[in-house]
Amino acid sequence: MSYFLSLAVLAAVVFGFYRYATADGRRRAAALAVGFPAAWGVLLAENVAFYQALGDAEKSRFEQRVQLFLADTHITGVQTEVDELTRLLVAAAAVIPTFGFPEWTYAHLGEVLVVPDAWVLGPDSTQEVQPLQGTLLGSVQRFQNQHYMRLSKASLLQGFANPQDRQNVGIHEFAHLLDEADGVIDGVPQVALPARLLGPWAAVVHREMEALRAGKSEINPYAGTNEAEFFAVVTEYFFEKPDQLQAHHPELYALLTELFHQRPGAHQGPSAGPRRWLHQLRGPGKFSRNSPCPCGSGKPYKNCHGPAAA
Known part of the structure; x- marks a missing residue:
């Protein structure tokens, strides 16, 4: 009896490990299986100039990358609502600089925190001073082996509303993560640069x-x-x-x-x-x-x- 019990325990452990090891792949496959919502396509077409300029095949690839990013990434509002448009703009900002890398994922991005507006740091450089008004529009901070991004919702929306002002806080912060893929944010993205x-x-x-x-x-x-x-x-x-x-x-x-x-x-x-x-x-x-x-x-x-x- 103990032999069969041991086999059952071992099988449960193996199955649990399998489920854990394949969780990311199953989650991503499930995200793509539902198709790209038509309403999302309308929002991208109305708000993301980069997407508008793509051909049909590339638009489809962009949409899949957006779906996968949203399946992988927690986006949380802090003192503000994260609506569908905000989520899509965060995803678009992530996809745009890495669109030339078909298999790219932000493996160490733990969460994106969306705050209402610009903010300033307190004396210990970690706490925001209330209200959230100040000079910082975005930041990337490291905690253990994960990175946490903060984005000003107002600035994110403005960056996509004016696609020719050379300013987009979302693209800016995700460029930092691309830069950091070799282990350090130093302006030399060795993973991408030959x-x-x-x-x-x-x-x-x-x-x-x-x-x-x-x-x-x-x-x-x-x-x-x-x-x-x-x-x-x-x-x-x-x-x-x-x-x-x-x-x-x-x-x-x-x-x-x-x-x-x-x-x-x-x-x-x-x-x-x-x-x-x-x-x-x-x-x-x-x-x-x-x-x-x-x-x-x-x-x-x-x-x-x-x-x-x-």
């Missing part, structure tokens, strides 16, 4: 930050805080005003197309221009200050987008 471009990336970031701090750049000054904030800010710029970023910062734009595996905006799709520039970047001596600027202006690089022209 190793051959780490050197060019560091050089371009240094030059762009120098120009920004000298008041010679139209990039949001907050990008000058440090390399991590620079990456998050230019990610917003890349997805909200890609054509302007390409015109004013073609080298940075070219690197970001490789990093994100995307070309958003009117010129979405493969292009020889940025890739030609990146090819020149890969080897020393192939590109000089007197070469024609890759932005297509016809001017020498040194007089257009080179350091002296910054």
Whole structure:
């Protein structure tokens, strides 16, 4: 009798472990099985310019990514209601910067907390001062092996309502999580950036930050805080005003197309221009200050987008 009891206990343990190990996969499969609600498609079409610009097949893939994110992620309102639109905008902000990575998941994202408005931190840098009015629009904090994101609902809605203001707090904070996938938020997203471009990336970031701090750049000054904030800010710029970023910062734009595996905006799709520039970047001596600027202006690089022209 004890033998059969032991077998039953072992079977129960194995079954319990199996259920635990396959819980994520079963939950994700169940989310996709119900299909994408038509009402969600309407909300995305009305509020997310990135989604609007996609073809039918890519829209379907975007919708699936949204469903999977919402199946995986707890989104909680703090002193505010998290309605269907807010949940979809959080998901869209998560999907947009990682859309070029079909299998991407935010494995260590524990929860997204949505607060009504901007906030300030108390003396211990952890507690919000009431009411929730202040200067912070979003944050990512680590607790043990999980990350917790806070987003201002007002700022999240505004970021999607004006898709060309180069500001989207959701995209900004999820860019930090993409950056952190290699273990540290430092402005060098090594998981996404090919190793051959780490050197060019560091050089371009240094030059762009120098120009920004000298008041010679139209990039949001907050990008000058440090390399991590620079990456998050230019990610917003890349997805909200890609054509302007390409015109004013073609080298940075070219690197970001490789990093994100995307070309958003009117010129979405493969292009020889940025890739030609990146090819020149890969080897020393192939590109000089007197070469024609890759932005297509016809001017020498040194007089257009080179350091002296910054």
